[in-house]
Amino acid sequence: MTKTRSLRWSLPTLLSAVSLSAKEMPLNMTQGATEISQKVYTLHMTIFWICCAIGAVVFGIMFWSIVRHRKARGVQPAQFHESTKVEVVWTAIPVVLLILMAIPATKTLIAMEDTSEADITVVVTGSQWKWHYKYLEHDVEFYSLLATPKEQISNRWQKGDNYLLEVDRPLVLPTGKKVRFLMTSDDVIHSWWLPAFAIKKDANPGFINETWARIDEPGVYRGQCAELCGKDHGFMPIVVIAKTPAEFDIWLNAEAERIAKAKAEEQELLAMNMSLEELMSVGERTYVGHCAACHQPNGEGLPGIFPALRGSAIALNDQPAHINIVLHGKAGTAMQAFAKQLSLKEIAAVITYERNAWGNSTGELVQAADVYAVMQGKGE
Amino acid sequence: MSAVVTDHEHEHHDHRPSGIKRWLYTTNHKDIGTMYLVFALIMFFIGGSMAMVIRAELFQPGLQFVEPNFFNQMTTVHGLIMVFGAVMPAFTGLANWMIPIMIGAPDMALPRMNNWSFWILPFAFLILLGSLFMPGGGPNFGWTFYAPLSTKFSGDSTALFVFSVHIMGISSIMGAINVIVTIFNMRAPGMTWMKMPMFVWTWLITAFLLIMVMPVLAGAVTMVLTDKYFATSFFDAAGGGDPVLFQHIFWFFGHPEVYIMILPAFGIVSSIVPTFARKRLFGYSSMVYATASIGLLSFLVWAHHMFTTGMPVFAELFFMYCTMLISVPTGVKVFNWVATMWRGAMTFEVPMMFALAFVVLFTIGGFSGLMLAITPADFQYHDTYFVVAHFHYVLVTGAVFSIIAAAYYWLPKWTGYMYDEKLGQWHFWCSLISVNLLFFPMHFVGLAGMPRRIPDYALQFADFNALISVGGFLFGASQLIFVWVLVKCARGGQKATARVWEGAEGLEWEIPSPAPYHTFDTPPEIK
Numbered sequence: 016m017t018k019t020r021s022l023r024w025s026l027p028t029l030l031s032a033v034s035l036s037a038k039e040m041p042l043n044m045t046q047g048a049t050e051i052s053q054k055v056y057t058l059h060m061t062i063f064w065i066c067c068a069i070g071a072v073v074f075g076i077m078f079w080s081i082v083r084h085r086k087a088r089g090v091q092p093a094q095f096h097e098s099t100k101v102e103v104v105w106t107a108i109p110v111v112l113l114i115l116m117a118i119p120a121t122k123t124l125i126a127m128e129d130t131s132e133a134d135i136t137v138v139v140t141g142s143q144w145k146w147h148y149k150y151l152e153h154d155v156e157f158y159s160l161l162a163t164p165k166e167q168i169s170n171r172w173q174k175g176d177n178y179l180l181e182v183d184r185p186l187v188l189p190t191g192k193k194v195r196f197l198m199t200s201d202d203v204i205h206s207w208w209l210p211a212f213a214i215k216k217d218a219n220p221g222f223i224n225e226t227w228a229r230i231d232e233p234g235v236y237r238g239q240c241a242e243l244c245g246k247d248h249g250f251m252p253i254v255v256i257a258k259t260p261a262e263f264d265i266w267l268n269a270e271a272e273r274i275a276k277a278k279a280e281e282q283e284l285l286a287m288n289m290s291l292e293e294l295m296s297v298g299e300r301t302y303v304g305h306c307a308a309c310h311q312p313n314g315e316g317l318p319g320i321f322p323a324l325r326g327s328a329i330a331l332n333d334q335p336a337h338i339n340i341v342l343h344g345k346a347g348t349a350m351q352a353f354a355k356q357l358s359l360k361e362i363a364a365v366i367t368y369e370r371n372a373w374g375n376s377t378g379e380l381v382q383a384a385d386v387y388a389v390m391q392g393k394g395e
Numbered sequence: 396m397s398a399v400v401t402d403h404e405h406e407h408h409d410h411r412p413s414g415i416k417r418w419l420y421t422t423n424h425k426d427i428g429t430m431y432l433v434f435a436l437i438m439f440f441i442g443g444s445m446a447m448v449i450r451a452e453l454f455q456p457g458l459q460f461v462e463p464n465f466f467n468q469m470t471t472v473h474g475l476i477m478v479f480g481a482v483m484p485a486f487t488g489l490a491n492w493m494i495p496i497m498i499g500a501p502d503m504a505l506p507r508m509n510n511w512s513f514w515i516l517p518f519a520f521l522i523l524l525g526s527l528f529m530p531g532g533g534p535n536f537g538w539t540f541y542a543p544l545s546t547k548f549s550g551d552s553t554a555l556f557v558f559s560v561h562i563m564g565i566s567s568i569m570g571a572i573n574v575i576v577t578i579f580n581m582r583a584p585g586m587t588w589m590k591m592p593m594f595v596w597t598w599l600i601t602a603f604l605l606i607m608v609m610p611v612l613a614g615a616v617t618m619v620l621t622d623k624y625f626a627t628s629f630f631d632a633a634g635g636g637d638p639v640l641f642q643h644i645f646w647f648f649g650h651p652e653v654y655i656m657i658l659p660a661f662g663i664v665s666s667i668v669p670t671f672a673r674k675r676l677f678g679y680s681s682m683v684y685a686t687a688s689i690g691l692l693s694f695l696v697w698a699h700h701m702f703t704t705g706m707p708v709f710a711e712l713f714f715m716y717c718t719m720l721i722s723v724p725t726g727v728k729v730f731n732w733v734a735t736m737w738r739g740a741m742t743f744e745v746p747m748m749f750a751l752a753f754v755v756l757f758t759i760g761g762f763s764g765l766m767l768a769i770t771p772a773d774f775q776y777h778d779t780y781f782v783v784a785h786f787h788y789v790l791v792t793g794a795v796f797s798i799i800a801a802a803y804y805w806l807p808k809w810t811g812y813m814y815d816e817k818l819g820q821w822h823f824w825c826s827l828i829s830v831n832l833l834f835f836p837m838h839f840v841g842l843a844g845m846p847r848r849i850p851d852y853a854l855q856f857a858d859f860n861a862l863i864s865v866g867g868f869l870f871g872a873s874q875l876i877f878v879w880v881l882v883k884c885a886r887g888g889q890k891a892t893a894r895v896w897e898g899a900e901g902l903e904w905e906i907p908s909p910a911p912y913h914t915f916d917t918p919p920e921i922k
Contacts, residue, residue: 221632249849319531
């Protein structure tokens, strides 16, 4: 995938007793998959070697002095203690070196920040703890969630090759086209980092940041959220699949079709009633995927941070308020709006589940039509 | 004033209360300095034990010991304690002990405020540590407490966090005022500005930085408090605010803050290297000017912590150039230290070993700092373990090593006994090896793509993280040797002479060891 040298590291043998690693770690920054990332890598290496050279000279002189000018060798200390000439020289030389570093850095930076004349625009929205992608010129949008099973994280199952770096629905992008990203957030600050594109841009709530990439090679590229965004900051990876423009168009059309079809099905669903068993099973699956991170699998929440649903007034009594908070979230808290994240069926099922699980035995069934009614009632 | 008190010198000794009251009521700069240093050491171990929790969790991929929420509390409180509880009080303790002696003053200028500025500190940290036991736990938004994670999305421990930071800030401001007033007014006759020891100079500039930026931090935490509890919207776009504004305010404090934690270290190294090289500090005046220019430049570089927040290109370029420029005066300092060693007659007692390690390892931290200044590359380094490696090189092998060096250097003056040189050398070599095992591989992990502040990681990072954790545990254990040395030296040992070190210069070496409870009741003669 990348051309990065992967040096043989002899320590794994030493540490093999504790090592679970299936993969070898590259020891250097990736050269990446874009012209910009290549430039960034070159810049990084240039400065690295300049620092090494300065270090070799300074530490060299210092160690020479430590070896030669020690009292144990019977030397007498010299008396000199200042020289304006020397001070000027070792002020001027670093300035020249810095200017030499600044020139390529400035050029690269200006190129990186030029988001004009993009071929395609993707809106990237961070929320606790998932990414949402929307193709601005097309009717395609979806959430991208961590796909690693909880059992792997809690060490009950063997960890997979792409542990913590795999998602249910990757972002798909065309190669050779200038892709513009617009970054924003629904809640706290996140940061969309894809090392292979040399992109790390903060997603700030209420503001939009811009950046871009032109991917050279088809492939799978992985990254992670880079800004501390709360409890599951370590569990919101990014996966990008780069396809050739022709394949990308096929994918995009198929996706648009699939989404349109799902919407149509949802309307049909409004007339249907689901059984308690069905609602509970869909509800449990949805709960585990979307709610359990905060409210916990046992519905007891985390005291002081995330409220319990078990025995809570809202989950036992006021059904419309329950539907409303799941649909629209609660301003000023971590409770998100799920109206766009989940289907009507899933929302109906998860609310039914919450009202009938862990001893919350209201016996009430919530159907898609009930959810739809509250949605329309709010006029949003 | 000092001329009058000469006759009463003996009474002073008798007026010292005994037991706990001596420490509660003391206005003596040496007592207060000792309390600051002991407090810093305790905090170093509490903050360090949190680092051990972090490294234990990161020893292997997967979640083994702690929940992500608790992990975040550990990274947050570890940072806060090490910065505000360990490094800053340790430097203030050294300032209290050494500055009056170094300038020939009988005490600090404002002794009662001095007592107060120390005694509020334990309460600040009791509040902070106590918040960990609240329902939902303590602060979990990182020591940088970025809004809105620390406002709309934080637990109720935030109020305690804000309160404790306020107390720490007040303590620091009082300490800084005391240092400035003392240096301006209490220098012995003949102690002109350009005769002051480098430690005094660096602390004077540090004190000015403290007075400038601690109120900014107080403003930041107050805005967090009102955003969270009083419906203001400083950092909330929905109410017309801006979350990035928080970062500008925080880092306007935060960048000078990192120099607050390194300038006194420069002063310490500038005292130790000449002593053990038996040769005067090379380029004294250029050292003073370099320190002052670092102080000034530190106000012009704050946004280099924020290159990924989406600043205009012009701003990114400005902050990149200013940050690169800081390496010039910093380089001058390193060159001057090397020139001081050059053709000296060096010996390698423990303080010198730590000072030499400081010069090399701090410079490595400086190199990674220069790399981080390069904005396009910073996009790759930012918020990864590369940054964690960078700031631990400048703060652990920089600030902390200098504090340890200072402790060994002045310990005979404080206790009247020589420390155990052999144990000290063990402490040094164990620390040196383990600290590099701990922090050097972090550079590679960061470059390979591991973000910071995550409790679990992809499998490719497993081997290096195991190695880093081993280094961490060894470094933690090595510091127990330090405690052993300190206790042993406080209890007795070979008597120290007044001069202690063959090549030592300065007023602190003119007075007996241990330093009498009151020094320079009459001002000394300055040559």
